[in-house]
Amino acid sequence: MERNIPLLEMKGISKTFPGVKALEDINLSLYEGEVLALLGENGAGKSTLMKILSGVYQKDDGKVIIQGTEVDIKNVKEAEKLGISIIHQELSVLPNLTVAENLFLGNEKINKLTKKLDRKTMNSMCKDYLKQIGCNVEPDEYVKNISIGEMQMLEIVKAISKNSNLIVMDEPTTALTDTETENLFKVVKMLKSKDIAIIYISHRLDEIFAICDRINVLRDGKYVGEVKVKDVTKDDLITMMVGRKMEEQYPYKEPTNVTPILKLKDICLDGILKSINLEIRAGEILGMSGLMGAGRSEVAKVIFGEYKKTSGSIEINGKQVNINCPKDAINNGIAYLSEDRKKEGLILPLSVKENMTLASLDKFEKKTFRISKAEEKNIVDEYIKKLSIKTPSQDQLIKNLSGGNQQKVIIAKWLIQSPKVLIIDEPTKGIDVGAKKEIYDVLNALKAEGKAVIMISSDMPEVLGISDRVVVMHEGRITGELSRKEATQESIMKLAIGE
Ligand SMILES: Nc1ncnc2c1ncn2[C@@H]1O[C@H](COP(=O)(O)OP(=O)(O)OP(=O)(O)O)[C@@H](O)[C@H]1O
Ligand SMILES: [Mg+2]
Incomplete structure (x- = not known):
């Protein structure tokens, strides 16, 4: 495939919090229709990097370039305008609103004649979106009454519904069942076929092998390297992530006194x-x-x-x-x-x-x-x-x-x-x-x-x-x-x- 300019480039990104150097000189690039995995140990800086991209945090240093043009993303709204949306690791749905109200929060549909919320349209659109990823919650159900897995699906639908061309998924499957995860993978493939790019964060290496094209590895806030999924094994990845070979992943000890x-x-x-x-x-x-x-x-x-x-x-x-x-x-x-x-x-x-x-x-x-x-x-x-x-x-x-x-x-x-x-x-x-x-x-x-x-x-x-x-x-x-x-x-x- 002919590849000209990347959809996204992040160059030399650094970020310090009081007492913590969270990111130091990080690079990343991503093309249309590509699924890039961001991999690294707990605290490596994955979420921080993605929060910078989506306007939640401001970088101390470095450049963010979208389709060849340097941009300065000051807040979440600006990121959304640039076509970037994110599914955060921590769920951010509001329990006392309905599923549909959560989905359209800040982008509510208003009936032009009555100037009131157009619940009918919102509910039916919401239902369609949820169906796409195989989720059967009712749009008018209060979010406090749905399961964590369903909340996660709602977050996913929120990101998809914004017509973004880049979607960041920060550990989207931790609360999903196997079937829900399969559905999500189908959605990822569908998005990919529409040339939407995805950055995917997960500690489950199987998932990365199942849906990602390339992997970018961070360790302790530093850039370790980038590999193609088809060129590596799980063990290679673990070594890149933790910086050493891991012996037995599941240490078992015979019980002595039961x-x-x-x-x-x-x-x-x-x-x-x-x-x-x-x-x-x-x-x-x-x-x-x-x-x-x-x-x-x-x-x-x-x-x-x-x-x-x-x-x-x-x-x-x-x-x-x-x-x-x-x-x-x-x-x-x-x-x-x-x-x-x-x-x-x-x-x-x-x-x-x-x-x-x-x-x-x-x-x-x-x-x-x-x-x-x-x-x-x-x-x-x-x-x-x-x-x-x-x-x-x-x-x-x-x-x-x-x-x-x-x-x-x-x-x-x-x-x-x-x-x-x-x-x-x-x-x-x-x-x-x-x-x-x-x-x-x-x-x-x-x-x-x-x-x-x-x-x-x-x-x-x-x-x-x-x-x-x-x-x-x-x-x-x-x-x-x-x-x-x-x-x-x-x-x-x-x-x-x-x-
Ligand atoms: N708002 C903040 N204030 C202070 N320190 C922070 C803040 N956000 C993140 N950090 C620190 O920055 C470092 C990177 O955190 P980050 O959340 O990006 O890690 P991560 O790679 O997403 O890890 P995990 O796999 O556990 O989610 C950590 O040491 C974390 O404690
Ligand atoms: Mg994280």
Whole structure:
């Protein structure tokens, strides 16, 4: 294909935040109809670079050139005028507006005669857009009532509807089911065929191989290089990203001392969970597999007291316990890391330190009932190191951390409590390959200390890689339990679809 001027060139881009050099002399170029992957570890600078392109942040230095002309993008509106739209890593939909109102926010359709909002047109256009990507939400549904996956689809539709010629997708699939992801890929191919260019950010390398043409790699705010997808292997990419070869991605340790600790007996929940019987064992990592909506998070939330079971009982060390709220669960040594970190996990206006120690302040309380500052600081430092959390200090506001590093802070928050039973829901969502391994190491250490770990995950290699046992759910039931030996991609899939 004849290629003249690139659609976009970014040259020598630099950006510094207080205490952080986020980008240093970054280059990037992109042609019409091309899908470019932007790859790099958590905190490498991917989102920052894209926020500069879309007018959210201002660069300190460098040039942005669109179709041969240098431009100065001062805000989001200007970026949109230049044909650039972005799907942000953090969802930015408004819960108290409807789906259609969100879609047309700032570009509302007005009826020329009545001068009022033309809801009919907005709803029907919205429905068409959603259909294109295989999403069946109703346009007049309030956004607070739709799932995270559907919110993500709405963000995607928002970007598509702006008729941009360049769309940035910053980790668009973290909240999507496999089917939704497939639909998104179809949309990407459709956009590509219309000569629209896409910059695609994801920590899932499979996705990059499936839809991207070229890959641009960043490391620690610096430009590492650019490769064609057809010229590289996954291992090459990992080496470029982390700057060294990675040994075993899934470190597995034989369990040493496995004993039953928690038992679920005939647990039912409002027609969602149907007679769940499950033994949870100390000294073991139990993987929970199943398709999205199979009921895995609901099981977790019943154990954690967030949902009230309709019937059934829970035993800890052979004794029946009453868990009616999360406080009861925490008092019984149970911790739960939710999959929706923004809604349930993080307190954005607080610091890294405060977010990490919030749930375990009593640990640091001395007889004076005041928190031992020194102790708190030491523990926080320990976990910043253990999980390689990238932050200039403990006092940095958590909202300034990159997405993956925020996730690590939440993981640390629960690890600090040193629970007897730790339930983690999609723990490595948005986490880079290097940091994933660090998280697995921590989970293995917990297992060796005799803690019970329940890992809910849609990442099949991860489930197979580090679980001692796998239970699979389908439509609110446990359809099977597999030993580490029996668990394979196929055996899990069969149970997950209810065969
Ligand atoms: N508003 C901000 N204030 C201060 N520091 C920031 C701000 N935004 C980003 N940073 C810092 O800049 C660096 C790059 O962050 P960025 O979000 O671009 O990373 P990323 O590559 O998108 O990572 P991830 O894969 O985790 O999403 C990080 O060290 C981050 O903490
Ligand atoms: Mg990011």
